[in-house]
Amino acid sequence: MRIEEGFQQTPYTEPNAYTTDSVLPSLLKRLLPADALRExxxxxVRFGGEGLAELREMNAKAAEPQLIQYDNWGRRVDELRTSEGWREVKAYLQREGIPGIFYERRYDAHSRVYGFAKHLLSSGSSSVMYCPLGMADGAARVLELSGSPATKRDILPRLISRDPEIAFTAGQWMTERPGGSDVSQTETVARPVPDATSPYGPVYSIDGFKWFSSATDSDVAVALARTGSVASGSRGLSLLLIPLRRPLIRPTNEPRPSALTNNIRIHRLKNKVGTKIVPTAELELAGAEGYLIGEPGAGVKLIAPVLNITRMHSAVTSIGSLRRCIAIATAFSHVRRLPGKEMLNENVVHVAELAKATVVYRALTHMVFGAVLLLGKTECGVATEEEAMRLRLLTPAVKSFAADRASYVMEECMSLLGGQGYMEETEFGTIIKDAWVEKIWEGTAAVLALDMIRATSKPGVLGAFVSWANSTISSCPTELARRLSVPLDTLRKGLNEIHSTYTTRSITLALRPALMLFSHVTSALYLLEHTVWAHANSEPTAETDIEVFRRWVQENGLDQAMQDVQRAKAANASRPKADTQIVYGAGPERESPKAHLAEKVTAHL
Structure with missing residues (x-):
């Protein structure tokens, strides 16, 4: 039989990503003012249809970068070559207003919601371009808050520009070989250059080795370097703005120079599991010129906005990648017929699996965009003190939880296409492998769990969260509360467990379970907030919102999360020793991890 003969499967077509999304239209109706929503x-709608179709054509041309370290005469050139598709995707998203929308602030605090909605729709179709664009966003915020007049005049406008001819992207250089996420062990040293002047700030000569430089094709980077003594740890670190190539400002028709022009050597490109298109490199800084941002020794504090913003980009990338996987699996269900039977979209077992995936997507999206709105309010100076405190807790939680839950569900979506899901042509493999990095980039779950301990130790932070949670639960009208009595009771128990856990300062073994429980409860609260709104306004989605809330609380692991926390808190002192023996084998020479490890690590964050 020839391939053209016999059964021919009808290809699926992905519909408009916005109009068919199960969350965004209703969510934006609640979050945005009516006039802003119309615009x-x-x-x-345009972006979710023809916009994404155009973007995917560009993305199909993206290929892995190449590093040419030497020319044919043996001269060191360190030429980084990126693909046409990569450059087109970057230019396209910059024209679409990423990150420009955030700083134009046409919709004030809601500009973050609008911009991140476009991010969500295009994740999984843009070669992880939100890595350099997210870091450009973070660098722009740093310069907006702490930059010199010259950097605000010359560099900030380029980081947020919609014109790809002049727009900059940025890197963020923190990770080094000794410490990973522990920046107190930074080896890179920055020394003032006598008599050197620059309008961008005091000039420093920087020497060191940065182990992970994502988006090495960027124009600038914000980097931590040691200006104080080694003994001063993270208090001896300063923040610098480093041009990757010099001159930094040059005519657009001039060819892009090598990184060697600023004494930066590209040691090698990283051979990663995913995000293959992103040019991530190891960089040797041998007298690179950089400009001090803010005061010496304040580097960790000054770079915090970059971390907060890139963690939000990471969370949105996770749920956006999940959205694309669900969209593919749903589109396939409309064209695939079981042998001699009904279509997949008529098969109750298949639809049940899609519903499970969609419930998770809804919960994650409501939680993440709850944090996004708080970020916008904080940046525009309209957040209350309690909202700012809640954002401090939500930032590490949304990043960690979205990556953890989305990765698993994406794999389930792939299986819904059977063998075809495992084929590269469906893009599941690329989307899933690219999304895995979100479990690691900008902090693993363990690091973020420690950050939660640090956040909850601040006076008033935990209380502000509990107050908001109780207010959200109390907002449920009597009739609706009766219908939701079981999930509401579970939610109250989870909230009580969070409060008792984080007010017990020694929770070493419960660190990660506590983060997961906090995220389960918080996502449920945001679902409840939306459910109450939909019910009160007789929205067409009201009954579905009620059912999603119920399923999320009762069927998606909140009870299990509470049990995990309780089990970890109840573990006795012999648990670490037993863990060591399970992992490394029994024997008198085996030492168990120190019980105060978490407290030691927390001190370095």
Whole structure:
């Protein structure tokens, strides 16, 4: 039989990503003012349809970068070559207003919601371009808050520009070989250059080795370097703005120079599991010129906005990648017929699996965009003190939880296409492998769990969260509360467990379970907030929102998360020793991990 003969499967077609999304239209209706919604929605409808179709054509041309270290005469050139597709995707998203929308602030605090909605729709179709664009966003915020007048005049406008001819992207250089996420062990040293002047700030000569430089094709980087003594740890670190190539500002028709022009050597490109298209490198800084941002020794504090913003980009990338996987699996269900039977979209077992995936997507999206709105309010100076405190807790939680839950569900979506899901042509493999990095980039779950301990130790932070949670639960009208009595009771128990856990300062073994429980409860609270709104306004989605809330609380692991926390808190002192023996084998020479390890690590964060 020839391939053209016999059964021919009808290919699936992905519909408009915005109009068919199960969350965004209703969520934006609640979050945005009516006049803003009218403008934003028309753009999102266009972007979710013809916009994404155009973007995917560009993305199909993206290929892995190449590093040419030497020319044919043996001269060191360190020429980084990126693909046409990569450059087109970057330019396209910059024209679409990423990260420009955030700083134009046409919709004030809601500009973050609008911009991140476009991010969500295009994740999984853009070669992880939100890595350099997210870091450009973070660098722009740093310069907006702490930059010199010259950097605000010359560099900030380029980081947020919609014109790809002049727009900059940025890197963020923190990770080094000794410490990973522990920046107190930074080896890179920055020394003032006598008599050197620059309008961008005091000039420093920087020597060191940065172990992970994502988006090495960027124009600038914000980097931590040691200006104080080694003994001063993270208090001896300063923040610097480093041009990757010099001159930094040059005519657009001039060829892009090598990184060697600023004494930066590209040691090698990283051979990663995923994110293959992103040019991530090891960089040797041998007298690179950089400009001090803010005061010496304040580097960790000054770079915090970059971390907060890139963690939000990471969370949105996770849920956006999940959205694309669900969209593919749903589209396939409309064209695939079981042998001699019904279509997949008529098969109750298949639809049940899609519903499970969609419930998770809804919960994650409501939680993440709850944090996004708080970020916008904080940046515009309209957040209350309690909202700012809640954002401090939500930032590490949304990043960690979205990556953890989305990765598993994406794999389930792939299986819904059977063998075809495992084929590269469906893009599941690329989307899933690229999304895995979100479990690691900008902090693993363990690091973020420690950050939660640090956040909850601040006076008033935990209390502000509990107050908001109780207010959200109390907002449920009597009739609706009766219908949801079981999940509401579970939610109250989870909230009580969070409060008792984080007010017990020694929770070493419960660190990660506590983060997961906090995230389960918080996502449920945001679902409840939306459910109450939909019910009160007789929204067409009201009954579905009620059912999603119920399923999320009762069927998606909140009870298990509470049990995990309780089990970890109840573990006795012999647990670490037993863990060591399980992992490394029994024997008198085996030492168990120190019980105070978490407290020691927390001190370095």
């Amino acid at each position: 934003v929605e028309s753009d999102l």
